[in-house]
Structures are given as C-alpha cells and as structure tokens.
Amino acid sequence: MKARDRVLDAIDVEAFLLAEDEETARRLALTLMEELGLPGADVVFLEWRGTGARVRIRSYAHRPGDDYAWLGGGERGG
Amino acid sequence: MKLAVGVAGTAKNTGKTTVLRVLLAEAAAAGIPVGLTSIGYDGEDLDHVTGLPKPRIAVPRGTWVATAQTALRPELEVAESTAVETAVGRVALARAVRPGRAVLAGPATAGGLTEVIARLHRRGARLVLVDGAFGRLAPMTAADGLIIATGAARHREPKLLAREAGAIATLFRLPRWPGDGHPRLRVSGPGGERVLPYPALLDPAWADELAAEAAAVGAREIHLPGSVSREALGRLGSQLDGPLKLVFSHPLHLLAPGEPLAVAEALAALAGRGFELGVERGLSLLAFTINPRYPVRAGGAYQWRAGDGGRLLAAVRQAAGVPVSDVVAEGPAVVWAEVQRLLGRQ
Amino acid sequence: MGERRVLLAPLDPVHDVGLKMVKRALDEAGHATILLPPDLPVEEIVRRAVEHQVDTVLVGRTLGYNVPEELARLVDVMEATGLRSRVRLGVGGMAVRPELAAELGFDRGFGPGTTPAEAVAFVEGRDYQPPAPGEGGRKPDLTAGYSYRVHDPGIARTLETIAAGTVAWARERTTPGVERARIRRQLLAADPGSGAELRQEYLTHCDPRIQAFYREGVPAGRTRPLRREEILALESAAGARRLEPLRLRHRRSRPAVFVQYGTGCPLMDIAHNRVGEGWGADGLVHFDPSWSARCEGLMEGYHTHEEDGSLLTLENLSAVGAARQPWTLWQVRAHRGLNTPETVVLAAAAGADLTKVNMVYGSLGAGTDPGRLLVDGVECLALAAEFGLPLDVVTNEELCGVPAAKAFAGMLIVAAIAVHLGARPLLQPLFCLSPDVMVNGQMDDNFLDYNAAKVHALRAIMDAPIWPGAPIGFLTHTEDRVQSAVTTALHAALASSLDVDAITIASTDEAYSGGAIAAASRVDTLRATAEAFRFFGSAGMAPTGRAREWAGELVEAIGRILEAVLARGTLEVALYQGLLGGPGDGAYPGRAGRGTVSRR
Structure with a gap:
C-alpha cells in the first residue's frame, strides 16, 4: 500500500505564491498541484494582496463513493 | 462598408470565445482591419465560475481593442480614452503594436457599445467584433449582425437545443416595421392613441391596463417596446381580438428574459389567432455555432465532457433556418462566409 | 448632492445582511431606499425599478449554481426595458469580484471586505476613497499624549534618583561601542571616498573578525555579499507600488500590530514584509543575528546570512526600510550586544521609526556584560532622544524565569533613564506563559x-x-498552525480589550525551529488577529477579580525592588548582585564585553 492510499480523503497544500494578480495566483496554484503530481486540484482558499496569494489547494485521494484504497485492496499490489 | 458583428452565447461555455478567435484570424488573413470589444469581461486564463482554462484571445498586430484601462496588456498602446465606464474601470481604445493577447472589458450597455463601435470605426476598423457575455444579448442591438454560439453547455439533448435555436431564429425573421422608437406601451386605433407609463410588458396588471385601453380605442396597432414577460404577454393576448398589429421593439429585447422557447410559443399562438407580428428594429442573425463540449462538476472541480457533436449539429441545422457550424470540427468557412456577405452588403 | 432613489433587491431566498447594512448607510446619508422582499423573479425586480423610478439598483446574492445566469438575465431585462441608460446597477456578494461584475454587465461589484460606505459612494457617483491605514495614511505616533508622570511620589523619587545616578555614572565612562557609534556618525557625515582615517580608527575598536572583513574582505559569520542582480532587485524594491492592505482592526484605532522579520536575507525580508503589510501589519521589527551581538563592530554593504537574523548594515537596513509602505512603522532593535549605540545611529540614518533598548534584559537575559551595556545603553537612549526615535523597553528576562515584578522594575528604571534623557519610551510587558507563572x-x-x-x-x-x-x-505557541493562530489571536484580543497602544505578534511558525518562518504562516496569524478584532469589536474580554489583586501585588513588589536597587548604590552593582534577576531566577549577568568599560 502506498502512503497515498492511506490518506483518508484529501491532501491540502498550503503555500504563499508570488503573483502579480489573483488570476495568475489561481493558475499557479493549479499548475503547482500538477507539478506535484496531485491531480484534479481545487483551490479551497486563495487571498491575494499586492504581491502574492495565500493559498490552500486540495486534491482528493479518496472522495466519498470512490474505491477506498485504505480498505486494504491496495495491499495486494504490494 | 463598416460593420459590427456580435458573438453571443446562449450560455457560458458555448464556445463564443473560440468563434471570436476564428473570426479574428480570418479577418487578419483577409487583410480586414478589425476592432475588438466586449459587452462583458473576457480573456482571462480561467473561467470565473468553473475555474476551467479558457481559450485566450490572440490579437494580431494592428488590431484595435476597446477595453478597460485596467485590463490593458503591454502589447496594447492606448490611443484615446472614453467616458464609458465598466465595473473594472473606464474603457480606452488601444492598438496592438505587436501580436499579443487581449483581456476584454467593454461597455455593458447598448448605449456604451454604440459609442465604442463608432469610435472603433473612426479609428479605421472595418469590422468590429463584439464579444458577448454570459448569455446576455440585449446590448447587441448596437451591432449589425449576430452570431449565436450554442451547444451542449446550454442543452445536452439535441432536440431541445434545436427547438430553442429554431425559436430564436424565428424572432429574427419577424418583419421589420420601422417606427419612431417610442419607449412606452402604446395603443392606437379609430378611437385615438393612448400611451401607458410602462417601458415594457413585465406585469400582468400592466397587460390588463393595456388591454382595457386597446378596447377603448378599438386598437388596430399595439406597440410593445422592451422585453415582455411570458405571463404578461399571455394575459394580453387572451383579452385581445384581431385584426391587430403587435409591434415589438427588437428581437433581442424579446430574448432578454432568457426564455426563447416560451416567447416564441406565445408569439406563435398570437399569430395563430390572426395577429400580425413585427419589430421596429432588428439585426441579421448570421449563423449558429455549435460546441458539443460542456463542463460538469465532478467532486470539487469542473471538468469538460464531450457531447455527440454530429447529432447536435444535424438537429440544429434542421431547425435553424440559418447556417450552422461547429467551427472546431468544420473550420471557419461557413461562419466567415456569412460575415463577408454582410460586409459586402453594407 | 441630491437625494437618490435606490432599489435594494436580495436575490437570495433569505434577506441579505449586506444589503440591509447598505440600506442603513444609504438612509443615514439621506437617500430614499426601497428594500424588496427576498427571492423575487427578475421581471418583478425590474417592474419595481420602473414603478419607483429609481436611479440605482443594488442586488445582493451569494453566488452559487446558476446564479451568474440569473444576474445576467436581470441585467439584460434592464437593458431591454431601456433602463440601463439612466439606472446604475451594482451587485454585492461573497464571490463577487470586479471582473465577474463586469462580465455580468453590472456597473460595479462589491465583493467580500467592501464596506457600506463604498456602496454609498457608488450610489452618489463618487470615487470611493478608502481610509488609509495608519491613521489617515500617516504613521501613528505611539507615544503621543503620554506624560510619563509617575503617579506615586515615592516611586517617582526613587526612579528619578536611580536614573540620574546611572546617567552620571555612565557619562564618566566609555566603551568601544560608544566610540564606534561616534566614529560611525562621522563616517556617515563624511564625503564618499574620504574617511579612510576614520575607518582606521573604527577598526581599532573592532573584533579581529570585523577587522578581517574590512582589511581582507572576508565576511564574518555565515554571510556572503549580495550578488549584483540581487542588489539591483533590492534597490528596485524601494518605493514599490502601494498595497491595499487587509483592514486588521475593526472599529478601534489601537493597537498597532507589529510583526518581526529577519530571515537573514534582505531580499527575502522585503518579500516577507510585503506579506505582513498586505495582511494589515502596521509595523515591522528587524531581527539581527545573535552572533553579531557578541562581536565588536559592524560590517558594511549588502549581505545575506544563512541563518536567522538579518545583518545590521546601513545598506541592508536602508533597502528594507525603503521598500516599506509609507504608513508602516519600522523598528530596529538595540537592546543587547556590543553594537547597540552604533545600531541606533544606523537605524536613524536608514529612516527607522523606533528602536528598542533595555540594558537590564540585555545584560541579565541576553548575554551582555551589565557594566558594558549600561554605558552603551545610556548612550543609546541619548541618541534615541537626539534622533527623535521612540523606543520600547522589552522585558524578555521573564522568559529566563525572572518574575514579572523584577523585570518590570528593570523596565521602569530604563524608561525613567530614557525620560531623564528626553527620549520617549514604550513599556513592553510580555504576554506570556512564563516559567515563573508556571511555577506559581x-x-x-x-x-x-x-x-x-x-x-x-x-x-x-x-x-x-x-x-x-x-x-x-x-x-503558548505550538507547531500546530491552528493552535498557534488561535493563541495569537486571543492574546491580541486581550491586548485590544486592554486598549494598549501596540502589540507584536508571531507567525504560526513561532514554535517551529527546523527552518525559517514561512510567509504563509505570517498571513495566518494576521488573518486570525483580524478575525479576533472583528469578533470583539469595541467589546472587551473580562478578566476576573484576580487581575486587580495581582496588579496591586505587582505594584507593591516593584516598589520594594526599586527601593532595594536604590539602596545598593549603583545600578551596575544591583545588576551584578541579582536584585533585578539573579541565578535563582534563571538570570545570569552576561559576559560579552566584560572589561571593556574605561573611564573617560
């Protein structure tokens, strides 16, 4: 089982992104998650003020209704 | 020789920005000087609502752009400022000194758009392209022609999408009876003329008043400027007897409440009872474009899905009575030919 | 300004509180308002706009599914009805940004954080001028209106006697620190390129490490000179565009909120300070490296440092100071170490607004020899008075274990010396879970x-x-972000409730020691503090009766300690003998600079 499989639901990334405007910050936030290999990201919180943005970006490892890897199915794959 | 063409959508994500990009490229290839503006805000990388990436508006060198000063990018050089205000600042006219991107924040009203189009024309733009916003249509009365982008983001069911396109097209085919543009509800007949203090038929109570006045003067003609609500129109119709002319102000005013099917059905019912229907002003509906893709919300985020483009296209083609095209699948030829035809005619 | 007729239309199923606040502001400004019931159809809203012949329609709506379409439809029907040429349209709501308002065709969007005053300005067709932070765009004078009168005549006499005696004692003495400050002032006043002799004289008062820097160009500590492109970036940061900061305080004008910086690198400091300023901080406190405090002499030029604390040079300070917003207060600390008088000289030259001095803490809790720091500190206070730099008197010896009464006695002595010399001190008690409090x-x-x-x-x-x-x-802070933000916010609310003049707050990385503070952690405590200020407004926290009892006990204890200090003859002796904190309290007289005091 990968560590990621043991994430109950979501992975949040907290950061401060330097960006000239809010739109850029939003785009950077999603690009960052792609670069980190965290797909389907959503910007949970973003506040931009002057030089950059405080962001919280989320990627779900398991959404309700998914096949939950933490149920043990993932262990077989070793 | 000078023309303004609006590109409006029946909803968000129906692909109007893509159509705009295609028209910009074709005009550049044909060497036609272009002016560009919007009745809203467009050109950001991500959609405000869905957060999905949006196509960028690439402007060739020499393009005139009317956009809010705050939205100006370095490739745009300001030539004049205007008094037209937007929610993000005052509109300026700028020229692309090199190929680049535009963020369009333009006049939200027909009055503002009329002024901006005139200024772009004065600057030498032969073709002014007006980007629509959020299914809003009414300010496009300032344009000469209109392309309506529709597709699966509006209705995924091909039959419904086609019926709606057909209904919209019907409104643009209403005969034009140029009038004095009087902005109030008005009846006239052998008994004289009566004007009510209402600028549109929005309230069933106003319909009752209007019907009473119509009866009083033995009305032959009723002027219905502005938009009409389906309920008030039905109420009016039920109290009238023919033969009678109903004169609306503009097809886009009839579309403003956002219920083209209902309005077209109500008008068809009135026509069926022998009333003559027409508009004081209008503009050419040049084409529909179809975008089979639509966003869906999955988990926390929106994602694109693709509908059956072929079925959507075939259905709308059958119903529309004007050219219909998927510019991504079929290229720009169909739509561009309509713009050229209008350019030649003007 | 004529009366305007304004239609307020809540599109939400429930009444929009924002619209009601706007209505109140409009009514107070003398306009006629019509507040519609919530959740009316678009056509109905337009009909009411026609009937009431309004000039402005303000719509309130929290954005959600299909809401933008509904708002766009309202705009379109207004246009089709011919109202848009004379009726202005505004929309407010949590997710309304100006770009969205423009896309929907509104004349103005009122997003989160906008005030009813902005809506009134829109209705009246005026440009809205937001109240600038820092009391109308100017820096607040934190010491304005204070007389420094000591209420109890006995304590007043004791403090004045100790202060006068200490100043007289210090004025008969000098130190390498005092000499370097004198030379630094002459160097700053000298023509560029001249001053070689002065620098030679300066070096006679320096550590070998600092001599090596000036003579052989070897940087001291784990520092390196900034590269050319870094210096260009630093210089271009000066006078950068104005921020529109978060409004930190709600209704109150106090306390000013300071944040600390000192990442080691002036470039990173500027970036962090912009974050602090953007999220509403009123002031910045410069932290210098602790090793530099034990080293006689300061370097020159732009330098970055690999560890915590940003090097005190005129160039570093000037770059960081010049990049701050015009209303931002800036403090450079001179409270411990061997370079305190020169630090005050550099702070003033770089344009700082405040400094920090406390010879008692600096010698008992921060490692500098008491005698040395007394001579230097008196010089610091005289310089602060001369340059018009107010100073805080910090009491961090409480963190070693010194009881508050002793720390406060020391603070009051230093404040009395400052006042005696014509400087303007601010008292800095710790809000802390101190060792003494944990024990007692x-x-x-x-x-x-x-x-x-x-x-x-x-x-x-x-x-x-x-x-x-x-x-x-x-x-009270832990490494947990939420806990850390909450404890900061609650302490800030207590400070606000006690109506103090200023506070310094930590980031949520206060308890983390594995690396530098992250910018996001600065945002979090500022947001938390803003939230606490909003929550309490002008209401207060309610301590129990113990607060007054303990205050009385503290005053008595402070009085006794001051008497004992006076009885001991000189402050220097009192410090060495532990009257203001001794080994039993976890305080040890510092050793740095021992034996460097000489008679004039």
Whole structure:
C-alpha cells in the first residue's frame, strides 16, 4: 500500500505564491498541484494582496463513493 | 462598408470565445482591419465560475481593442480614452503594436457599445467584433449582425437545443416595421392613441391596463417596446381580438428574459389567432455555432465532457433556418462566409 | 448632492445582511431606499425599478449554481426595458469580484471586505476613497499624549534618583561601542571616498573578525555579499507600488500590530514584509543575528546570512526600510550586544521609526556584560532622544524565569533613564506563559488575569504607552498552525480589550525551529488577529477579580525592588548582585564585553 492510499480523503497544500494578480495566483496554484503530481486540484482558499496569494489547494485521494484504497485492496499490489 | 458583428452565447461555455478567435484570424488573413470589444469581461486564463482554462484571445498586430484601462496588456498602446465606464474601470481604445493577447472589458450597455463601435470605426476598423457575455444579448442591438454560439453547455439533448435555436431564429425573421422608437406601451386605433407609463410588458396588471385601453380605442396597432414577460404577454393576448398589429421593439429585447422557447410559443399562438407580428428594429442573425463540449462538476472541480457533436449539429441545422457550424470540427468557412456577405452588403 | 432613489433587491431566498447594512448607510446619508422582499423573479425586480423610478439598483446574492445566469438575465431585462441608460446597477456578494461584475454587465461589484460606505459612494457617483491605514495614511505616533508622570511620589523619587545616578555614572565612562557609534556618525557625515582615517580608527575598536572583513574582505559569520542582480532587485524594491492592505482592526484605532522579520536575507525580508503589510501589519521589527551581538563592530554593504537574523548594515537596513509602505512603522532593535549605540545611529540614518533598548534584559537575559551595556545603553537612549526615535523597553528576562515584578522594575528604571534623557519610551510587558507563572500557578485557570494584571500594574505606576510583546503569547505557541493562530489571536484580543497602544505578534511558525518562518504562516496569524478584532469589536474580554489583586501585588513588589536597587548604590552593582534577576531566577549577568568599560 502506498502512503497515498492511506490518506483518508484529501491532501491540502498550503503555500504563499508570488503573483502579480489573483488570476495568475489561481493558475499557479493549479499548475503547482500538477507539478506535484496531485491531480484534479481545487483551490479551497486563495487571498491575494499586492504581491502574492495565500493559498490552500486540495486534491482528493479518496472522495466519498470512490474505491477506498485504505480498505486494504491496495495491499495486494504490494 | 463598416460593420459590427456580435458573438453571443446562449450560455457560458458555448464556445463564443473560440468563434471570436476564428473570426479574428480570418479577418487578419483577409487583410480586414478589425476592432475588438466586449459587452462583458473576457480573456482571462480561467473561467470565473468553473475555474476551467479558457481559450485566450490572440490579437494580431494592428488590431484595435476597446477595453478597460485596467485590463490593458503591454502589447496594447492606448490611443484615446472614453467616458464609458465598466465595473473594472473606464474603457480606452488601444492598438496592438505587436501580436499579443487581449483581456476584454467593454461597455455593458447598448448605449456604451454604440459609442465604442463608432469610435472603433473612426479609428479605421472595418469590422468590429463584439464579444458577448454570459448569455446576455440585449446590448447587441448596437451591432449589425449576430452570431449565436450554442451547444451542449446550454442543452445536452439535441432536440431541445434545436427547438430553442429554431425559436430564436424565428424572432429574427419577424418583419421589420420601422417606427419612431417610442419607449412606452402604446395603443392606437379609430378611437385615438393612448400611451401607458410602462417601458415594457413585465406585469400582468400592466397587460390588463393595456388591454382595457386597446378596447377603448378599438386598437388596430399595439406597440410593445422592451422585453415582455411570458405571463404578461399571455394575459394580453387572451383579452385581445384581431385584426391587430403587435409591434415589438427588437428581437433581442424579446430574448432578454432568457426564455426563447416560451416567447416564441406565445408569439406563435398570437399569430395563430390572426395577429400580425413585427419589430421596429432588428439585426441579421448570421449563423449558429455549435460546441458539443460542456463542463460538469465532478467532486470539487469542473471538468469538460464531450457531447455527440454530429447529432447536435444535424438537429440544429434542421431547425435553424440559418447556417450552422461547429467551427472546431468544420473550420471557419461557413461562419466567415456569412460575415463577408454582410460586409459586402453594407 | 441630491437625494437618490435606490432599489435594494436580495436575490437570495433569505434577506441579505449586506444589503440591509447598505440600506442603513444609504438612509443615514439621506437617500430614499426601497428594500424588496427576498427571492423575487427578475421581471418583478425590474417592474419595481420602473414603478419607483429609481436611479440605482443594488442586488445582493451569494453566488452559487446558476446564479451568474440569473444576474445576467436581470441585467439584460434592464437593458431591454431601456433602463440601463439612466439606472446604475451594482451587485454585492461573497464571490463577487470586479471582473465577474463586469462580465455580468453590472456597473460595479462589491465583493467580500467592501464596506457600506463604498456602496454609498457608488450610489452618489463618487470615487470611493478608502481610509488609509495608519491613521489617515500617516504613521501613528505611539507615544503621543503620554506624560510619563509617575503617579506615586515615592516611586517617582526613587526612579528619578536611580536614573540620574546611572546617567552620571555612565557619562564618566566609555566603551568601544560608544566610540564606534561616534566614529560611525562621522563616517556617515563624511564625503564618499574620504574617511579612510576614520575607518582606521573604527577598526581599532573592532573584533579581529570585523577587522578581517574590512582589511581582507572576508565576511564574518555565515554571510556572503549580495550578488549584483540581487542588489539591483533590492534597490528596485524601494518605493514599490502601494498595497491595499487587509483592514486588521475593526472599529478601534489601537493597537498597532507589529510583526518581526529577519530571515537573514534582505531580499527575502522585503518579500516577507510585503506579506505582513498586505495582511494589515502596521509595523515591522528587524531581527539581527545573535552572533553579531557578541562581536565588536559592524560590517558594511549588502549581505545575506544563512541563518536567522538579518545583518545590521546601513545598506541592508536602508533597502528594507525603503521598500516599506509609507504608513508602516519600522523598528530596529538595540537592546543587547556590543553594537547597540552604533545600531541606533544606523537605524536613524536608514529612516527607522523606533528602536528598542533595555540594558537590564540585555545584560541579565541576553548575554551582555551589565557594566558594558549600561554605558552603551545610556548612550543609546541619548541618541534615541537626539534622533527623535521612540523606543520600547522589552522585558524578555521573564522568559529566563525572572518574575514579572523584577523585570518590570528593570523596565521602569530604563524608561525613567530614557525620560531623564528626553527620549520617549514604550513599556513592553510580555504576554506570556512564563516559567515563573508556571511555577506559581497564576495561569493555571486562564491566560487573561495575569496578563491583564501586568498592564494594570504598569498603568498604576507610570503614564506611558504600553506595547505587549514580543511576541504576545510567548510560550503558548505550538507547531500546530491552528493552535498557534488561535493563541495569537486571543492574546491580541486581550491586548485590544486592554486598549494598549501596540502589540507584536508571531507567525504560526513561532514554535517551529527546523527552518525559517514561512510567509504563509505570517498571513495566518494576521488573518486570525483580524478575525479576533472583528469578533470583539469595541467589546472587551473580562478578566476576573484576580487581575486587580495581582496588579496591586505587582505594584507593591516593584516598589520594594526599586527601593532595594536604590539602596545598593549603583545600578551596575544591583545588576551584578541579582536584585533585578539573579541565578535563582534563571538570570545570569552576561559576559560579552566584560572589561571593556574605561573611564573617560
């Protein structure tokens, strides 16, 4: 089982992104998650003020209704 | 020789920005000087609502752009400022000194758009392209022609999408009876003329008043400027007897409440009872474009899905009575030919 | 300005509180308002706009599914009805940004954080001028209106006698630190390129490490000179565009909120300071490296440092100071170490607004020899008076274990010396879970009573500005972001409730020691503090009766300690003998600079 499989639901990334405007910050936030290999990201919180943005970006490892890897199915794959 | 063409959508994500990009490229290839503006805000990388990436508006060198000063990018050089205000600042006219991107924040009203189009024309733009916003249509009365982008983001069911396109097209085919543009509800007949203090038929109570006045003067003609609500129109119709002319102000005013099917059905019912229907002003509906893709919300985020483009296209083609095209699948030829035809005619 | 007719239309199923607030502001401004019932159809809203012949329609709506379409439809029907040429349209709501308002065709969007005053300005067709931070765009004078009168005549006499005696004692002496400050002033005044002799003289008062820097160009400590492109970036940061900061305080004008910086690198400092300023901080506190405090002499030029603390050079300071917003207060600390008088000289030259001096803490809790720091500190206070730099008198010796009464006695002595010399001190009690309190249990029940007692006690003794620090909530923070933000916010609310003049707050990385503070962690405590200020407004926290009892006990104890200090003859002797904190309290007279005091 990968560590990621043991994430109950979501992975949040907290950061401060330097960006000239809010739109850029939003785009950077999603690009960052792609670069980190965290797909389907959503910007949970973003506040931009002057030089950059405080962001919280989320990627779900398991959404309700998914096949939950933490149920043990993932262990077989070793 | 000078023309303004609006590109409006029946909803968000129906692909109007893509159509705009295609028209910009074709005009550049044909060497036609272009002016560009919007009745809203467009050109950001991500959609405000869905957060999905949006196509960028690439402007060739020499393009005139009317956009809010705050939205100006370095490739745009300001030539004049205007008094037209937007929610993000005052509109300026700028020229692309090199190929680049535009963020369009333009006049939200027909009055503002009329002024901006005139200024772009004065600057030498032969073709002014007006980007629509959020299914809003009414300010496009300032344009000469209109392309309506529709597709699966509006209705995924091909039959419904086609019926709606057909209904919209019907409104643009209403005969034009140029009038004095009087902005109030008005009846006239052998008994004289009566004007009510209402600028549109929005309230069933106003319909009752209007019907009473119509009866009083033995009305032959009723002027219905502005938009009409389906309920008030039905109420009016039920109290009238023919033969009678109903004169609306503009097809886009009839579309403003956002219920083209209902309005077209109500008008068809009135026509069926022998009333003559027409508009004081209008503009050419040049084409529909179809975008089979639509966003869906999955988990926390929106994602694109693709509908059956072929079925959507075939259905709308059958119903529309004007050219219909998927510019991504079929290229720009169909739509561009309509713009050229209008350019030649003007 | 004529009366305007305004239609307020809540599109939400429930009434929009924002619209009601706007209605109140419009009514107060003398306009006619019509507040519609919530959730009316678009056609109905337009009909009412026609009937009431309004000039402005303001729509309130929280954005959600299909809401933008509904708003766009309203705009379109307004246009089709011919109203748009004379009726202005505004929309407000949580997710409304100006770009969205423009896309929907509104004339103005009112997003989160906008005030009813902005809506009134829109209705009246005026440009809205937001109240600038820092009291109308100017820096607040934190010491304005304070007389520094000591209320009890006995304590007043004691303090004045100790102060006058200490100044007289110090004025007969000098140190390498005092000499370097004198030479640095001459160097700053000298023509560029001249001053070689002065520099030679400066070096005779320096450590070998600093001599090596000037003579062989070897940087001291783990520092390196900034590269050319870094210096260009630093210089271009000066006078950068104005921020529109978060409004930190709600209704109150106090306290000014300071944040600390000192990443080691002036470029990173500027970036962090912009974050602090953007999220509403009123002031910045410069932190220098601790090793530099034990080293005689300061370097010159732009330097970055690999560890915590940004090097004190005129160039570094000037770059960081010049990049701040015009309303931002800036403090450069001179409270410990061997370079304090020169630090005050550099702070003034770089344009700092405040400094920090406390010879008692600096010698008992921060490693500098008491005699040395007394001579240097008196010089610092004289310089601060000359340059018009107010200073806080910090009491961090409480963190070593010194009881508050002893720390406060020391603070009051330093404040009295400052006043004696014509400087303007601010008293800086700690809001902290100190070792003494942990042992004696004053905070077993709550954190309010004892912190409040400290403020009450100081106010009972002296009419002086109070600036709890530094940072508030010391020793209550953990590595958890939420806990850390909450404890900062609650301590800030207590400070606000006690109506103090300023506070210094930590980031949520206060308790983390594995690396530099992250910018996001700065945002979090500022947001938390703003939230606490909003929550309490002009209401207060309510300490129990213990707060006043303990305040009384503190005042008595301080009086006794001051008498004992006076009886000991000189402050220097009192410090060495532990009257203001000794080994039993975890305080040890520092050794740095021992034996460097000479008679003039």
